[in-house]
Amino acid sequence: MNNKIDKEIKDRIQQWLGAEYDNDTVAKVQNLVDSNEETELIDAFYKELAFGTGGLRGVMGVGSNRINKYTIGKATQGLANYLKSQFPDQEVKVAVGYDCRNNSQQLGHLVADVFSANGLHVYLFKELRPTPMLSFAVRHFGCQGGVMLTASHNPKEYNGYKAYWNDGGQLVAPHDKNVIDEVNAIRSVTAIKFERDHTKITLVDEDFDTRYIEETKKLSIHPEAVSAQKDLKIIFSPIHGTGIIVPKMLSAWGFTNVQVVEEQMTPDGNFPTVVYPNPEEEEAMTMAKQKGQKLDADVVMATDPDADRVGLAVKNRKGEIQLLNGNQIGSLLIYYVLSSKKAKGELRDSDFIVKTIVTSNLMTDIGSSFGVKHYDTLTGFKFIGEVMTKLEEKENYLVGGEESYGFLVGDLVRDKDAVNACAFIAEMAAYFKTQGKTVFEVLLELYENYGFYQEKLISLTKKGKAGAEEIKQMMADLRANPPQSLGGIKVKEIRDYSTSVAHVLADGTKTSIDLPKSDVLQFITDDGDVISARPSGTEPKIKFYCSVKEDLASRDAYEQVLAKLEDKVKRIMADIVKD
Template sequence: MDQEIKAKVDQWLEGSYDQDTKNEIKRLLQDNPTEAADSFYKELEFGTGGLRGIMGVGTNRMNKYTIGMATQGLANYLKKTVGGQEMKAAIAYDSRNNSDYFAEVTAKVFAANGIKVYLFDSLRPTPELSFAIRHLGCHTGVVLTASHNPKEYNGYKAYWADGGQLVPPHDKNVITEVQQIHSIEDVKWEGNEDLIEKISKEVDEPYLEMLEGNAISPETIKAEKDLKIVFTSIHGTGIVMVPEILKRLGFENVHVVEEQKEPNGNFPTVVYPNPEEAEALSIALKQAKELDADILLGTDPDADRVGIAIKNHKGEWVLLNGNQTAALLFNYVIENRKAEGLAKDNDFVCKTIVTTDLIDEFAKQQGMACYNVLTGFKFIAEVIKEKEGKENFIIGGEESYGYLVGDAVRDKDAVASAAMICEMAAHAKHQGKSLFDQLIDIYVKYGFYKEKLISITKKGMSGAEEIATMMKELRANPPASINGSELLEVRDYQSGIAKNIKTGEETAIDLPKSNVLQFFTADGSKISARPSGTEPKIKFYFSVNAKLDNKADFDKVDADLNDRIEGIIADMKLR
């Protein structure tokens, strides 16, 4: 074993760590030395979103000690920024193994530092934690979740007083404070536990009332109360709130998938608890077909993302991607707020730079501002905060199945989204249409935009280097054309410069620096390259578009656009 790794192992074996931890380290050293080395070869990095990693013993794992040290760093920053007044924090957790235990550890460290803690008494969706921070006047918040990662993982997401995840300058400042915690001896583990208050209904009720208030057309829901809905929480927190809000809105024909109803951190019925994956929704889809349902919805373990399935124009069940759902949702909210007399002159929407540009078209034609931000919902939350009191946020979203309706929450909210999606489906049905009919209508009116995402995983310690080399090569040698279409513009978000290839003119990109490249071609194609911040993979996003003159041409244009995307992928040698 590397001497540096061995020194870390010895520190844990000889230090004031609990005996169970030491026994597990000894077992790993004997039975699986490779795993032992991986558990200690580096520190689990506290990034701008917090912590995320495999659970286990060691410096590179999610455990009591890495979480305690992160919390101490966050507490130290809180004391420096808001000390002198009562400091308050809210904590929630999802259905993952150890999430409740990690939440207790977090609460105790906060309390030991003199911080008042509001701890949910049982699992809750991540968006309700965001709501609770603002509702209770907290300065920070933490949710224990690894979102849609496999069962071996857990995570620690930190929030600030606005209910959004950490953004500059707080993100870097908190990271700096966490990095100053070099030992578990630097952590205040016990004391002041009377500062920990358990919460439940006192936040649940205001949250649900807020969601009810989001409804644009309650009368339509009343008229289509028998809309046949199938819902799966995929063993996560969605079960706590989604059926309840649908019931309160008046939907009376909701079918919960029983096999996936029980919260369970082992996610026994799926390989991967991610509604982006068809396999995760396969049980629900079978039930939807048997019931001849109108719509199927599935939320991820912490209920901040939602996937849907509907019947297409041929009567076949299809899973919509995040861009298609976003297009339907944004269009519904924008058009029906106008129809119901709810629209304001200063309404705006917000999305990420890799989410469908169809939304920009909606906004342009409706005379409404659409702000584009970097990938990560915290940047949408930041725009909401900046515009508060000046402009009126109505909806935001990103292609990775995350959407937000209204500004009471400052993170993606699958509970609010599920409610609005069902209202949207009821509205379509009331007009004698399906949601897929609505999608085709949107394409005819605004243009047919088609998107695809592929992820290339590079595992092991060399993976990050391979990804860095790919990005370096794309920057140094951008293609002159892609799939036969001339390259017109390159946007490099790391340098902050957009370059016109024909004229050589360079303009500044008014967004924070980020390791993202975008290529725009003469035929309207857009290709984005972005290494993941949480996993050893690089993501490529493809967007193409064409005119759709009428519904009858849908299949032909759809096939043509798909061929264009596959042509781009082949030309860029990404397969």
């Protein structure tokens, strides 16, 4: 074995060549060794998979840092051990779901096997379903936990494992770290119980869809607008994923003119028509957008493989189908919900909205204008779910979202829900249309009333062990030598979430940040621009976010102000993004 591979990695490789692993796994590892695949061996064995903002996520293959039957089995055994320790005097129940990805169904059944072998009662989805339905199932069946097999919007070579607690939200502190401790305590795969106990497994069939759809429909704010605009032209694509349930949801709400992108309706883990199955990427929505343009659609929507993110395109002032970003979609949903509830006299003092720290402050401005309090969380919808659970029965969650295309209206689940969001986007468009407005025109109204916010995200991909070390060094360099100005504008404040300290540079004032510690840096300029840097918790990327703002005197000045803001963002990003 190559001498460049350190002892810790060699020890892990030797362990995976042991008799406790199946012949196929051993043969694949041995082939990597015999072929001297140094980079692959290092990347596959240099660490154990760990929970990030979205649980376990990684490339499928053999190795301790890969998604396979043993890493998934080990995670499930650790979770089973922890659940049994936390709920010792009751039958522990868990829900298990899976999406369209290659191996998701097999891994879902493997998770059910391990749970049942440990005496837990499993509600196993009979077929692939969206992630939010797993969250709904945990709450509906009174489970203590749950697991969803998905890598969300990652490339096709990935898969993943989202673990849920009894509130229907993904694991947060202290449970996430405690589960990892339980997982790490498993020293041999012989400690993993793989033999299924069929008496402990209940299959969840398509009848469950009706319950989920009916409960979601109860959240509708303006059913009369849907009735009036039932023929609203809607184009939808699930991008080969579990969003195939969305047309059924839209039909149940009363929409009769939903047309799908047929080429993308068949679930397929190879995602043959897109480069990345991520509606954040313009390319992924190309086919839906083209069909929308051809048919003069009012709304064009597409969901990611596990249907917890949704992309949206609408007609702009020129009649062209224009993509909106996650900040714009979330702001529109918040405005729709709050303005509608105010008009109905349904806003309460206990109402609140939630967003993440890298999401547009336009959402905050909208909430404040309606007298509705807001909460900021770390990046990851699990933190929004955590706020919802903490404030349950004290305050009333209305709507929340994050710039990465994840939204939730109402508190039916504890995760972002693209199926829910698609229904509300369609209802929102119908309601605005009854008022003689397009969705894009309402967006311009928001800019006129609250300021024209322009955001941009730049992601740098750094794969493998070397990439992880490079990302770590980039963050260290930013902390050691923080920019004093960005885009020619002086930096006023630096917020370091790893130390929970906000530092005002002019007078040296330091205040504490009331959020859990996280590897995030934010720079606030004299103009109020917000620039953030953070390593992704789910992908081998470091992400840079920029949000700038300018007054919009009238919608006729939209193009001019947009060009000005885009130039400003470009200058700022050139100063901070060093690839």
